[in-house]
Amino acid sequence: MNYADRLDQAVLSKGNPCLVGLDPHLDLMPEEFTAVRDPEATRQECASDVTRFLVGILDAVADIVPAVKPQLAFFEVLGPEGLAAYESVVAASHERGLIVIGDAKRGDIGSTAAAYAQAFLTGGPGSDPATLCDALTINPYLGSDSVQPFLEACDAAGAGLYILARTSNPSSAEFQTQGSPTLTERVADAIGAWGAERLGTCGFSSVGAVVGATHPAELVALRERMPHTPLLLPGFGAQGATAADVVGGFTEGCRGALVNSSRGILFAARDGGNWKDAARQAAQQMAEELSQALSSPA
Template sequence: MKQFSDLLIEESIKKESVLVVGLDPQVNNMPNYLINRQNEKLNLNIITNAILNFNKTIIDVVHPYVVAVKPQLAYYEIYGSLGLQVLEQTISYAKSKGLLVINDAKRGDIGSTATAYAQAFLGNSPINGDAVTVNPFLGSDGITPFINESIRYQKGLFILLKTSNPSAYELQDLELKSGDLVYNALASLIKKLSSDTITGKYGYSSIGAVVGATYPNVAKNMREILPKQLFLVPGFGAQGGDTSNLKYFFNADGNGSIITSSRGIIYSYKNELPEKWETISKGIMEEIIEATVIRARDEINSVR
C-alpha cells in the first residue's frame, strides 16, 4: 500500500493539477431543481438527499481536474445521523471516481480520544478518508496520536499552522519569550514530531501543514523550515488569495502544496448568473462549474 504523499503526487502528475475542491454544501445556495426551499414540507430527508445529489454532481464534474475533495464536516454534522450518512456516501462516491478524500474535521484532543478521532477519519470506519486536518492547540500530546495512526494506516495529516482567517494573528502571530512567533514554533514542532516518519519516494512526508494562501511571506519561511511537508493551502478563491503569490508555496519541483477552493467553484453559478442561478438547470450548473474548475487549475499551474 502506497503512503498518502506518494498517492497525492502521483495524482497530481497524472491530472496535471494540485487543486482540491471543498465540499461545503449549503441548501440556501443550491438551485431549485435540487431543492425547493419554499416547500412547507421540507424535512431532514429532503435536505440531506439534496446535499447528496449536489455532492455527486460536483464530484462528477470536477474529478478529471482535481486531486482530491475536502468535505467540511460541520456541513454534515448539522443534520445529525442523516448528515453523517450523507458524508459516508459522499466519501464512498468520491473514492469510486478515483479521488482522494481529505476529511476537514480539525479535530484535537489527547490520548485515547485523539486516537479514536484518528481511527474514525483514517482507519477502517465508514467515514474514513485519505487524510484529516488536525488542530494542534493541545501540543504534542494531541498531535502524536494522529501521527501514530497515520503511519499505521499509511494516511495523511494536515496540521493547522498558519490559517487564512482574518483573526489568525491573534494567537498564531504572538511573540514568545524566545523571540519566536507561535506559528514558527509550531512549524519546528511539526518538523520534530514527523522526523521519524517515512518520506515517500517523491521526497515528501505524509504529515503536512495548513498554510493560508493569504500569507505568501509566511509561506517562504515555512518552506525553509518544512521542505518535506505537503502544504494544504486554503484561502484561494472566495477568501481572496492572490494566484501570483501561490508560487511561494511550492518547491523547485513544482510540488509540495495542494490548493483548495470551495465556494468559488461549487457555487460559481451564483457569480456567473446572479439573477438567475436559482432557476438554472443541472446542465447549465455543470457547464459553469466545469469551466470554473478548469480555469482555477490552469491559473494555479501557471505559477508552479
C-alpha cells in the same frame, strides 16, 4: 503506500494542485434542490439533496482535479442523516479516484483523540473502508500528546495529516503570530520533526501543514522552514488569494502543495445557469491559472 507518495502521484497525474472543498452551504445550493429551502423538509430529504449535489460536482471535476476536501460541519448540521451523506460523498470520491481530505480540524487528548483518529482514518467496528479519509485536518493547540494518536493512526493506515499552522482567517494573528519564535513557527518546527519520521519516496512526508494563501510572505518563509512538508493552502478565490500568492508554497512545478477552492467552484453558476458546467469551467480555470503561475519564471 505512504500518503505523500499517493498524493504526489495524483497531482502529477492531473498536472495541477487543485483541491475542491466540498462545503455544501445549504442556502447557496442551486434552486433545483428544493428540500434544503423547505422549512417542512426532513433532515433525510435535505441530506439527500446534499449528496446529489456533491456527487454532481464530483462528476463535473473528477477528471480535472486530484483531490477533494469535504468539510464536516456542513454535514453535521444535518445530524446522523448528514453524516451518512458525508460517508456517501467520501465513497463516491474514492470511486472516482480522488484523494479525500476530511476537513474536521479535530483536536483532543488521549483516548478522545484516538477515537477521532479511528473514526476518520483507521475505522471503527463495522466501518466501510471506502468511507475513510486519505488524510485529516487537525488542530495542534493542545500539544504533542493530542497529535500522537493521529500520528499512530496515520502509520497504521498509510494516511496523512494536515496540521493547522497559519490559518487564513482575519483574526488568526491574535494567537499565531505572537511571541518569538511565534506560535506558528513553533508548530511548523514540530510538524517538520513529526514528518521527518514519515517521509515517502517522493521526498515529502505524510504530515502536512495548513497555511493560508492569504499570507503570501509568511508562506514563503514557512515553506523554507518545512521543506519536506506537503502544504494545504486555503484562501484561494472567495477569500481573495490569487495564483501568484500561492507560488511560494511549492517546491518544483505543481509539487508540494494543494490549493483549495470551495465556494468558487461549487457555486460558480450565476443566474440559474447549469451548475455542473459552471463548476467544471471554474475548476478548469483554476487549474490553468495555477499551472501558468507555477510555470512562470520567478
